[in-house]
Amino acid sequence: MKRVIMALVVAIEAVGVLAAGLGVSFIPLILLWMTEYQLGFPFSNVIGFAAATWLLAHRVPLTVELSDVAVQSLGTGSEPLSFVISLAPLGITLITVWAGVTLGRRASASIQPLAGIVGGVIGFALGAWLIGAVLIGDVVGVTGHYVLAPTTIYLISILTGFFYWSVRNNTPLYTRFLGWYEESVTRAVGAHVRSVLSGIRLGLTAGVGVVGVAAAIFACVIVVKYASIMALGQSLQPGWAGALTLTVAEAALLPNAVIWTAAWLLGPGFALGIGSSVSPVATNVGPLPAFPLFGAIPEGTHSWGLLGVLVPVVIAFVLSYRVFANLRDYWGGQVPLLTPVLSACGAAGGGALILGGLAAVSGGAIGPQRLQEVGPMGWEVALWAAIYIGAASLLGYLVSGISARALRWGPFQNDDRM
Template sequence: MNRTTVAMLAALEALITVAIGIGIPLVPLTILWAVDSGFSVDWTLFWQGAVDIWLLGNGVDIEASLPPGVVAATGLAAAAEPFHVTIAPLALTAFTVIMGARAGVRASATRYWQSAVLAALGTVFVLNALAALSSLGEALRPSLLQALILPALVYALGLAIGVLRGRHRIPASHGGVVGRLLTRMQDRLDERFDRFDRAVAAAALRGGLAAVTAILGMSAVLLTVLVLVNFGLITSLYQGAQLGVVGGGATTVAQIAFVPNLVVWAASWLIGPGFALGAGSAISPVGTVVGPIPGLPILGAVPSGNFAFGFLGLLVPVLIGYLAAVLVRPGLVAALSGRSLVRRLLITAAGIGLVAGLLLGLLAWFSAGSIGPGRLAVVGPNPWLVGVFAAVEVGIAAAIGMASGSSRADSTTHAPVLRAADRAR
């Protein structure tokens, strides 16, 4: 394929990404418009709502100004003033990153991957700019500056992941200026760090990623158990809201979009700091203090304060950190061949904790935000506390895991680990 064809295909894929991203909330909203309002309401209002949800999922803040009648119905005096909605439904964020990664992998298989990346980013930029302009209304107004920048950055993250994943298939001579620059940077790193240092870094990265994955997996299991245990309360909240079939379906779709947020909140609960559902509230393993919260049915699964159960929850990240270190330790010992073994094992344990703390802190930051006026401006976990707690818990447990086991190298694992370290070059 020539350069023009590659660029056009990448632009088409970016267009499909934006179209599907807006269509996910637009379809249930359109059904709601047709069934509940009987086509009597201007459909453009639902289009604006779908675009706002898409932009919100890509990190764009939405300024809300509620009419006096709605303010009176909510009973929140703070709602009389304009407020910002900043919490992102991470399911839409993940969709954008995944689609960008798929496009990046396909682009990396061609000689003109730079043109494909530029075409894709330009398409996302233009489409989101047009969508943001079309969604400006009296009640909801997205930040135009953020709409121009943030969705393109989220898609660019996916593109970068895809290109880097597929780059091993591209010779440096075909990578253009960017490919040669990355090759030179890698050569400098190889000169600065030997393969034993790279083995430590690779083990820390693998252990940290494994710990984060396991903690999120256990958090998903915990969330599932809480939903099943509190299913009766969740059902009663649905019934009390009197949403109807279509309204209940739209509410369910909206809650599904926030499931990744809830998984991260469950992870912050397991780690210790917990999360907030409004200023002054705290949901943590040692206690639960909440005030008035939105009547979303899924919030019926919020765990109550139970010290015994919470203490068991705190053991989860500790055990996971220990197991992550135990899993990577044999290969690392074989790769190091006794060279500064104790020091490098401790550095690896600290690296596992650092990687876990950094990733979980970032996820906590992405999952939190504002969902309304007044006290509802503080919803979700504190990213700094989550990151520090995770780094300390996983790091200490990983150090214990590194201190256990034999210090003799296993010849069966020596060669594969060194090859893995060489591939990290």
């Protein structure tokens, strides 16, 4: 009975999380509807637009169809137009991710974690179904699975929080796993595994560091190019409700902009339309919508941008230099020369996973024709992240090991259990 009650409570909480994400777009939209449009269209359309925004934030592509009259009013042609929008405003996505990680943290400390996790996932899935099947109405077409994609994001966030806090707090479940692991493997195998895991953690940490530096750089760019950004915003001539809606939209897209800045630092940069590129070397873009954040894009050629590659290199080198002490602990002082190589490969994989993954989910389509390709290419960012972080990590390990005279040739010979 306690498990059922717990599951119901967590399910209700999950629906509340979903409602919070929905409200981010619903509140400014309803103000815009009341003040700028003077209640000129049905209230159900307001709910539909808010639901569409929530689905878009959870990686559900939408299809927009414009009649010939609407296309003519926009001055973009005379034929009916249909296109896909798939760029997710990650600021709204972060609400779901944060809530999922929080639930995972609580579940890791619970004696009945499965009940809470299952209840939360079921409640969230039911709420996603309600949004995708009922609330969105006929405002836009839904081309993706409106239950599976949002629920997957929520479940991955829960599991991430659960495993992270289980390891960090050394929970009984994690302690039992460690006991089984130490009884099952030899000391040499265990040391290699721990070294690779240390490398993966290093790569993930380096990836987070790159994103943090990108956020700081983007904040400085906003300050420097504030006049250009404000000029674009004023060119739209929004009322106060329109300005509020525009501000919320910009805030929802700030995580995307930070990830694009990280891709710029790594070298691949990002696209703002098919055939365009914004890279550390040069900016080459076509006509863009008058969206204020586009005012922060660098213009022309700028070879100084290549200095950005120093960010992942320096971060990975410093981290690996310090993490080498952990490798010495795993091996009892002297570390086989193969171990830093394996750990650096783990670091390359961890960095590629987090930076390439973030780049992949930060882009998408924002309009018809050439605007179907906006944002960085995930595989390119992952490749360069792996190269920079992996090479810098190996260098840091070798420098630390040579300076401490803690590297040696040959494998670990002892086959005792850990």
